[in-house]
Amino acid sequence: MLKDIRAFFDEKNIIEVETPLLSHASTTDPHLDSLQSKFRDAPCFLNTSPEYAMKRLLASWGEPIFQICKAFRDDELGVNHNPEFTLLEWYRPGYDMTQLMAELAELVSILCSVGGSAGVSKKLDFEMLSYQQAFEDYVGINPHLTTVSECHQAALAHGIEIPRGMGVGDDDLNDWMDWLLTQLVLPQFQENSFTFLYDYPAAQCSLAKIATNEQQFLVAKRFELFFGEIELANGFHELTDAQEQLQRFKLENQARQRDGKKCGTIDTRLIAALDYGLPECSGVAMGLDRLLMALTETKHIERVISFSWQNA
Amino acid sequence: MATYSTNQFKNGLKIILDNDPCSITENNVVKPGKGQAFNKVKVRNLRTGRVLERTFKSTESVEAADVDEMNVEYLYSDGENWHFMEPSSFEQYAADATAVGDAVKWIKGQEVCVMMLWDGAPLSITPPNFVELSVAQTDPGLKGDTAQGATKPATLETGTEVKVPLFINEGDILKIDTRTGEYVSRA
Numbered sequence: 475m476l477k478d479i480r481a482f483f484d485e486k487n488i489i490e491v492e493t494p495l496l497s498h499a500s501t502t503d504p505h506l507d508s509l510q511s512k513f514r515d516a517p518c519f520l521n522t523s524p525e526y527a528m529k530r531l532l533a534s535w536g537e538p539i540f541q542i543c544k545a546f547r548d549d550e551l552g553v554n555h556n557p558e559f560t561l562l563e564w565y566r567p568g569y570d571m572t573q574l575m576a577e578l579a580e581l582v583s584i585l586c587s588v589g590g591s592a593g594v595s596k597k598l599d600f601e602m603l604s605y606q607q608a609f610e611d612y613v614g615i616n617p618h619l620t621t622v623s624e625c626h627q628a629a630l631a632h633g634i635e636i637p638r639g640m641g642v643g644d645d646d647l648n649d650w651m652d653w654l655l656t657q658l659v660l661p662q663f664q665e666n667s668f669t670f671l672y673d674y675p676a677a678q679c680s681l682a683k684i685a686t687n688e689q690q691f692l693v694a695k696r697f698e699l700f701f702g703e704i705e706l707a708n709g710f711h712e713l714t715d716a717q718e719q720l721q722r723f724k725l726e727n728q729a730r731q732r733d734g735k736k737c738g739t740i741d742t743r744l745i746a747a748l749d750y751g752l753p754e755c756s757g758v759a760m761g762l763d764r765l766l767m768a769l770t771e772t773k774h775i776e777r778v779i780s781f782s783w784q785n786a
Numbered sequence: 787m788a789t790y791s792t793n794q795f796k797n798g799l800k801i802i803l804d805n806d807p808c809s810i811t812e813n814n815v816v817k818p819g820k821g822q823a824f825n826k827v828k829v830r831n832l833r834t835g836r837v838l839e840r841t842f843k844s845t846e847s848v849e850a851a852d853v854d855e856m857n858v859e860y861l862y863s864d865g866e867n868w869h870f871m872e873p874s875s876f877e878q879y880a881a882d883a884t885a886v887g888d889a890v891k892w893i894k895g896q897e898v899c900v901m902m903l904w905d906g907a908p909l910s911i912t913p914p915n916f917v918e919l920s921v922a923q924t925d926p927g928l929k930g931d932t933a934q935g936a937t938k939p940a941t942l943e944t945g946t947e948v949k950v951p952l953f954i955n956e957g958d959i960l961k962i963d964t965r966t967g968e969y970v971s972r973a
Contacts, residue, residue: 549815635840637842637846640843649843652822653824656816680820
């Protein structure tokens with residue numbers, strides 16, 4: 475699979491790069507936690523993805539780049555999670571989200587036809603579904619207009635469990651949407667088949683640009699690729715505005731504090747690079763262990779990693 | 787009050803749910819791509835034995851259950867409570883019918899049982915895996931009826947009825963497996 479991926483990018487003249495796994499900065503994402511190490515007693519962090527460093531390269535070169543590297547996330551262990559895993563990440567200057575989704579689909583199709591088991595390669599259509607459409611169809615709410623109390627009502631109406639610890643404040647809306655997504659939307663995705671979910675609510679923008687959709691709602695130009703219910707990849711039409719990015723990092727740190735987590739160390743070098751000028755581009759990161767699970771129809775991530783966490 | 791955060795969840799951890807002590811038997815993280823993580827856990831209610839599934843928003847914390855296990859010797863029953871003693875401290879504990887549960891079928895005195903305590907009060911009693919009890923009443927086996935596997939009912943000294951081979955007589959001491967409630971052999 476690694477050989478086929480490298481051949482795919484080589485043919486398109488996309489340069490393979492390497493960026494540090496160990497960094498002075500950590501992530502501010504409220505739902506990710508960096509693993510910490512130290513160098514001469516100064517804290518440093520294992521990357522949760524190579525995104526920040528790759529964007530610094532992009533700002534400097536302006537050329538399409540890809541990387542296959544390890545990423546590390548604290549407290550992620552389960553059927554689909556291993557604390558150390560392999561990411562494929564690439565950036566395309568000049569591409570919008572739709573073009574990058576098409577390229578991702580092209581890569582996945584090739585990998586399926588080369589290495590996929592019979593059950594997967596037979597039905598290779600990629601379902602395209604906007605977040606709004608998905609929520610209207612399967613939850614019955616408009617995700618761009620909804621409120622915590624409406625989400626609560628929807629959960630009760632569909633008879634799904636309400637997890638302990640769900641808040642009722644406006645800040646908790648994303649948690650509710652994530653819960654409804656896992657319980658009501660993802661189970662509707664066709665098994666052994668690929669689905670793109672795109673145009674996320676603006677509040678879940680992360681590092682994506684914000685734009686308006688056809689109905690004039692603000693949406694994040696962000697997409698995820700799912701195989702059945704399992705997320706394989708997450709991509710953005712990348713935010714290039716340094717001040718906006720700094721502001722989002724600060725907001726994310728506030729969200730971390732609300733959850734009782736330590737603030738992340740903001741990557742000021744990334745902000746400086748955005749300030750210098752990141753070309754208009756789209757980028758995507760795909761978990762290769764999970765892709766391998768999909769290609770081999772494996773149900774536990776342990777089965778596709780030579781020495782998984784229990785054994786590492 | 788001690789608490790556990792969801793990132794401390796692991797099998798065997800004792801927590802309080804719905805005011806009852808529970809033991810985690812399965813823990814899995816559910817995460818919709820980049821978003822909020824949830825812990826889906828299966829727990830066994832240690833009081834009722836029932837298994838239930840619960841979901842927690844990750845980072846949520848849960849009250850820890852102060853659950854202990856110790857070996858105790860069964861002393862006697864006063865009809866309402868069953869009395870046990872911890873043999874090194876000589877401390878005595880009174881367990882009610884709910885806590886004793888099925889153990890009552892197999893204990894007559896002096897057996898070493900495992901007692902689970904919650905906040906210092908008896909929660910459940912597990913009898914030894916094998917006990918030796920005498921037969922209080924059983925009909926005589928018919929002579930010559932030696933068909934393999936044929937059994938008859940026998941009432942033990944604790945009042946419990948078990949199926950025994952036809953050659954067993956009143957007064958015999960029997961070895962019983964308390965996990966299955968089955969006759970093993972003559973002691």
